[in-house]
Amino acid sequence: MPESKIIYILAIESSCDDTSAAVLQNNIVLSNVVANQKIHEEYGGVVPELASRAHQQNIVPVVNQALAKANIDKNQLSAIAFTRGPGLMGSLLVGTSFAKSLALGLNIPLIEVNHMQAHILAHFIKEEPMSPPTFPFLALTISGGHTQIVKVADYFKMEILGQTLDDAVGEAFDKSAKILGLPYPGGPLIDKYAAKGNPLRFEFPKPKVDGVNFSFSGLKTSILYFIQRKTKENPNFIKENLEDICASIQHTIVAILMGKLKKAVKFTGIKQVAIGGGVSANSGIRKALQEAESNLGWKTYSPKFEYCTDNAAMIGIVGYLKFLNKDFSTQDVTAKARYII
Incomplete structure (x- = not known):
């Protein structure tokens, strides 16, 4: 313009x-x-x-x-x-x-x-040396209230391809943190502890949802039951395994997001992907997008942390x-x- x-x-x-x-x-x-x-x-x-x-x-x-x-x-x-x-x-x-x-x-x-x-x-927003995506591109909006994949054809021509059917991804992070006894907002703390943990230590189920829609309520429930069971066996389980638990939770959530993004890219043929919203500050999703650039030939865009x-x-x-x-x-x-x- x-x-x-x-x-x-x-x-x-x-x-x-x-x-x-x-x-x-x-x-x-x-x-x-x-x-x-x-x-x-x-x-x-x-x-x-x-x-x-x-x-x-x-x-x-x-x-x-x-x-x-x-x-x-x-x-x-x-x-x-x-x-x-x-x-x-x-x-x-x-x-x-x-x-x-x-x-x-x-x-x-x-x-x-x-x-x-x-x-x-x-x-x-004009920020050197960053450059904006060109149209069309896919946008993954991830926050405490929303989880959407949007096809962006122009500044004001947008189509929602998929979205959460229940809870948003940011809520999944915060509620998981609450289960672990971490203070609010807990999403950034999970990211912090995950950096030192083993993401493959504990396995959590990935919801089966059609198309490029999302669901996180079942994941939250499975994490709750897992923690309840483990702390019953060992009252110090969270304290002794916090970094691995956080890494495993983050790994699962990022895998869900990336799985749906890959479907959207395949469906639309659009390999330009931008993220936005509070959860776009998460290091796990940013790293996964960087890997997609190298391994899948995508062009990805992550906003400055302040945005x-x-x-x-x-x-x-x-x-x-x-x-x-x-x-x-x-x-x-x-x-x-x-x-x-």
């Missing part, structure tokens, strides 16, 4: 428990500020009511910080982009209401963004692309907890 003039986009992300604001100059990120909500750690997961309250407290200082870091005055902004969905309704309402009010006050366009599209299009988890920069790049198309929202727009690509 042509870049006819300098465009400044303020982006706001509030789909779950991170309040984030970013400023983009065209497709270049000037600032990307994220306020995490530590309060959920003591509950072992995100509490929606607490999340929405924290967003209300965080959104003004986060936006101010993003503008200050970008050295931009609010009157220089060309448009406000915000996450409309999917996500937690209470959290989305905070970001949506703030974005609508600010756009109205500044008399500039308002741009709604699909959170899952943003995870995919984060690859088009893996929920962040406003990815909302901003979608806002920029939509701005070029003059694809603006009205003040009647409302948040959508369920928002399909």
Whole structure:
């Protein structure tokens, strides 16, 4: 798409428990500020009511910080982009209401963004020496709330080829960590311990699901029963085998993801594969993709770590692309907890 003039986009992300604001100059990120909500750690997961309250407290200082870091005055902004969905309704309402009010006050366009599209299009943020995928490509979106394989024909022409029938892969990681007694969020901890473990030490069943759809609920149950059985035999089983358990769990989950990706590549003939979402930071899936480049002739794309988890920069790049198309929202727009690509 042509870049006819300098465009400044303020982006706001509030789909779950991170309040984030970013400023983009065209497709270049000037600032990307994220306020995490530590309060959920003591509950072992995100509490929606607490999340929405924290967003209300965080959104003004986060936006101010993003503008200050970008050295931009609010009157220089060309448009406000915000996450409309999917996500937690209470959290989305905070970001949506703030974005609508600010756009109205500044008399500039308002741009709604699909959170899952943003995870995919984060690859088009201009970052040297990284280059974006060319169309068409396959996108594997993996997070705490979603697991999808998407065929991407253009910026806004996407088709879901397969998705989870029950739990998302990020939830499978976090629930497995909880079974092992690890704190929330446990996915990164499984990745950390897995680095020192034997991935073939323990075998877990892989769900049999048709096509390129996923299922993780059965895997979580099998891990739970396995740990219960082993700790009954040996109360110190987890402590004595933690690294091998984590490595085996991660190996199984990555094998499930890669198995479905291979099917999708064979089905479509598309060998360009990009990943996005919080779980795309996982070292196991990144290593598996690198091996696929060498062994299968794929071209793979992994986002920078700061663009893996929920962040406003990815909302901003979608806002920029939509701005070029003059694809603006009205003040009647409302948040959508369920928002399909």
